[in-house]
Amino acid sequence: MPRRTATMLASTLMLIALLCAGVLINVPYAEMSPGPTVNTLGDHDGEPVLQITGRKTYPTTGHLNMTTVRVTSADYNMNLIEAVYGWLAHDDKIVPHDTLYPDGKTEQQSTQENAEEFSQSQESAKVAALDQLGVPVKSWVIVSTVVKGTPAENKLHAGDVIKAVDGTTVKQPDDVAKLVTKHKPGEKVVFTIVPAKEQAAAVKANKTATATKNITITTATSDDTGTKRAIVGISAGTDHTFPFTIDIKLADVGGPSAGLMFALGIYDKLTPGDLTGGKFVAGTGTIDDDGKVGPIGGISMKTVGARSKGAQYFLTPADNCAEAAKDTPSGLRLVKVNTIKDAISDLKLINSGKTDDLPKCSTKS
Template identity: 45%
Template sequence: MRRRGLTVLLGALLTTLLSIGVLAAPIPYVVLGPGPTVNTLGSDNGKEVIQVTGRETSTSAGQLRLTTVGVQPSVKLRSAIQGWFSDDEAVVPRELVYPPGETQEEVEERNAEDFKVSQSSAETAALRELGFPVRIVVKTVAADGPSAGILKPGDVVTSVDGQPATAAGRLTELIRAKPAGTTLEVGYTRDGAAAIARITSQEQDGRPRIGIEIDQEQPHPFTLKIDLTDIGGPSAGLMFALGIVDKLTPEDLTGGRIIAGTGTIDDDGRVGPIGGIAQKLVGARDAGATAFLVPADNCAEAVRNPQPDLPLLRVATLDDALHALQALRAGDHPARC
């Protein structure tokens, strides 16, 4: 009898040890949770997030908070089980965050680069909104290219086939929209005089090109700098752009509220979708936000993951976001998801 009892005890002990080992074993998943939120109108680590030199800035009674997603890169079964039962977290396959063939360090480096690009595009879009247009200036002309003898360095390209070339990326899109060998009507100015040139694109590296190098310029009489570390990815672009517009205009865009949001932005002010919207809504809730700016393409997912008393405002462009904030200040009802 004593022997049988000892056997049962040893079996239970072994089962417990085995269970502990399994629960502590790493698995190919990551846990996503709400990350930190940052007020783009405020300071982080003792420094203003958006810094302007050479022009007076305004102050706001409210906040414009960018939202982030926290990632647990090394997950054990115990943490995954907790995440599966959590309303605020999500457990997803590791390869969705860290693609096969890429190390965690490489992914983080790419996210850091995307973050820098988002800042640049936010500045471009915001300055355009404030009346500082983008100029696409011809830097060089290939001697044997389609534009040789037609365009010159210093020319400002303004359109392709009547479509405005509002940014360097847009010019590339317009040229590549038609197959190589297409004759394009390229609008430009030289010494202040407008003209149109007929240029036939040629294929190079598998893509239509017109044989010029360009610079994107946006002259403005002050300097802008975004100073924020430990955040990666492109999804803060919209909130940076709104922060810049708020600081450089007298009106308080927030109306004294805490407004959170997310979304990529391009040079033309178009807002794009992001990942982790459910976790970002939780972060906004915890930060006391009273409204959330949602990229239009994320609306369906956001509606499936609502937070109490947090209206979801649908935006597809920077102008949409500005109109939504204006409606809030006026007591009207902006477009919702």
């Protein structure tokens, strides 16, 4: 066999072997890529994303798009070739698997957590939007989740209203952890609650539940690293009663990052005039009941996805500005946002054409 032919054959066989190895070798990485973007002012799967009844609404135009990121599933085994391709692809991002699924979370656990965060973000979006309109909302602290195998199991239940801990009135979800951790592990803590069923019945009857129960729980020791603390095994959250009905119809989406855009969509529908001026605005950001906008993950994926659908402006959480500014898609203008109040002011500037006054993102902020 001629030397040249033998060399080409050997090279071909080596390439085939490398490709086979690349397919067979799994690597501990996951992939993020731009996901769908949905106009909160429009329809999705044949029905309005925002459905408001019991309150006058107004026509809207333009776009206020929430954005998403696609990620590989928790049980997906990425091979070496896929990882290399992802690293080379401009619009995709390869990250350590534990970044997306820490502590060995299963796909089911991650999906459940994302669904809970999505639900909470919807509630906070409603509260924040109505606060900007001066519409009062009744709120109370509840048991959000109970961890299986902890002291609170079968004693406290999701939806129970937490009125006090050790006789001290609870006003915010953070108050619960602060009061519990005043104890040493093994000490008893007393929760004053309104059971979830009684609270639900009172809300349905448009009444205030007054009957309370005292539940005594013996604290356990936390299993996190560092200084050990007392725990009972719950997370606290907030529930609300709204003066009219606001439904957000959007399935197959998880996580808290659509909060800002939902809040703006609600505000736009409940106010006369046109907030966007017909412009295509997209954005992202968590939001709390007070209207503060927080950072999210996958910002570069979201700006790419938004621009590919035609977005001209992108409302960007202040803490994500530096990352987003490093690789902004051509034709997309980043707008720095700290609160829903900021975002509303920015949209009014966009509407009026006074875009030189918009707060900018830079690689240093």
